[in-house]
């Protein structure tokens with residue numbers, strides 16, 4: 001195969017990119033996207049601040065543009081993200097307690113219902129665990145509504161869109177550590193109690209010296225709980241062969257775990273990345289394939 005998407009498809013996987021609606025008209029951007037990728041996710045357009053700027057007033061323009069682009073080209077769509085402590089609209093940042101809880105669950109229900117049947121996998125909850133050694137939840141306005149806010153969100157998402165796979169998504173989970181173990185324990189508990197969860201997203205915002213010695217073992221332990229894994233926001237700081245080697249290791253780990261069903265990079269080319277002083281993607285600023293691209297293609 002000579003594209004990322006076709007190579008991933010040989011083993012039934014997808015290869016995706018995070019996109020912004022405004023660039024879908026840019027021929028270099030869209031040309032690379034449609035040639036190489038088989039899945040998209042909205043970099044920002046489906047977040048809470050974008051989709052519900054005022055309470056109970058929903059705004060789906062950007063998300064619909066992305067879904068329509070993908071459907072016209074046979075690409076699948078990841079949904080990102082129904083609930084998160086960041087990029088909340090101002091009105092929600094000011095809520096607490098049962099008022100915030102009902103606003104949050106209403107948000108999940110409304111957005112998942114709007115996109116019902118069109119989303120391959122939803123990041124239902126994003127980044128709810130703390131960094132460091134605690135293994136516990138991150139403090140946030142959502143967490144302060146009660147520890148059961150995550151399972152309430154998953155149940156609401158399942159009711160609204162029964163065909164979407166429902167994922168928990170986080171970063172600094174690129175190996176076996178306190179944070180990934182906290183998440184692992186939550187997923188095990190959800191599976192035991194019948195809380196609907198289908199997948200875990202490993203963001204993988206990495207650097208060229210990231211230690212990936214337990215990356216595959218971490219994927220495998222989640223797979224052994226009966227959930228799928230997705231590499232959801234892959235980008236790797238640096239350049240050249242150090243960068244390419246990290247991309248290769250991540251791709252190989254996913255390929256070695258049957259339940260790792262796809263990889264998404266957090267952007268397409270180094271021209272448009274959320275890490276502006278870095279060159280973390282697979283295509284350079286001129287949309288030329290980098291060494292990292294060839295490493296990934298080779299490992300798929």
Ligand code: XIL
Pocket residue numbers: 043044126203233274
């Ligand atoms: C980032 C976007 O790339 C930026 O454009 C935005 O300003 C901030 O959010 N983890 C996530 C993503 O789950 O939603 C974040 O995306 C990157 C980190």
